[in-house]
Amino acid sequence: MEINRNEYKILIVDDISSNVLLLKVLLVKEQYNVITASSGREALTLIEQEKPDLLLLDVMMPEMSGYEVAQHMKMNAEMKEIPIIFLTALNSTVDIVNGFQVGGNDFISKPFKKEELTIRIDHQLSLIAAKRIIIRQTEELRKIICGRDKLYSVIAHDLRSPMGAIKMVLNMLILNLPPETIGQNMFEMLEMANRTTEEVFSLLDNLLKWTKSQIGKLNVVYQDFEITEVLEGIIGIVSMVGELKHIRISQDECYELADVHADIDMTKTVMRNLLSNAVKFSHEGGEVLVSIRKENDMAIISVKDSGCGMSEEDQKKLLNESTHFSTFGTNKEEGSGLGLLLCKDFVEKNGGTLWFESQKGVGSTFSFSIPLKK
Structure with missing residues (x-):
């Protein structure tokens, strides 16, 4: 140097x-x-x-x-x-x-010897220069990341409310305007608009929570709650989206009542994302099975679909920030890939683990653990 x-x-x-x-x-x-x-x-x-x-x-x-x-x-x-x-x-x-x-x-x-002395001095000074460059670039990168996170947070926060209002209006229109009233073509356009709005709202919600988590403004608030009641509420919401693809979300035989100790909002976010992904990657007329079981001092929640599944190569990339990716759903639904990373972050913040099993053309099962109430 x-x-x-x-x-x-x-x-x-x-x-x-x-x-x-x-x-x-x-x-x-x-x-x-x-x-x-x-x-x-x-x-x-x-x-x-x-x-x-x-x-x-x-x-x-x-x-x-x-x-x-x-x-x-x-x-x-x-x-x-x-x-x-x-x-x-x-x-x-x-x-x-x-x-x-x-x-x-x-x-x-x-x-x-003078030459030896100057060479050794220059070597130490070059190390100092390199270290200062690294420190300066690290600080510049930190500022860029901080600015980016703030921008994402502002965008997500400012767009979330109006997008939520649009989502509610479209949901009401679909419920109150059947195809017989407005025609099949118009109803399909309305369904497409509703699906797109749901995806954008979900993305904004994930983006807002992710940026807050990354900048340390999202704290874990532990509560004791019965997880099956919370999960059934999430199932009811996601089922409305599943109906557009004629996908049924049902409880597996392994479905136990479980009192857990965790952040209820983070847990809801994890369950919503896993269920939404299961619907996204399931084929028309498919079924998504949800199970809850107790294992030692943890509750294990699993979401199983019989959709497109993943190749072994893609499985190695998933849940890794540097290699994580996003693919289109079975009906060409778009996604950011942020949801699963957010799930992993939230589960680990609550003392649990997120994992999955998948087979190309057969389907996937995503599971996470969460501490039981002591």
């Missing part, structure tokens, strides 16, 4: 003035920015005042040795990241090991 030497400040610490002068002349000639100290205590004072980027530190000094200076620096939060090159006449294996043990970054024995 190319570095501009005069942008970095080097502190030379040696109790012998001739050594200090020699090093200073040599380094200044090589375009380094140099300050000096003649003792360990003076060096610590200068470090606080001048904030040097690198130390060239002698070991054998009166009152405070170079090793003691290094130990003091490593215990100080503002000094511990400053790299140290020990420059000393000591050159035994024990001396070198001691130097690294107290926090030294390099060790050069006197007498030294």
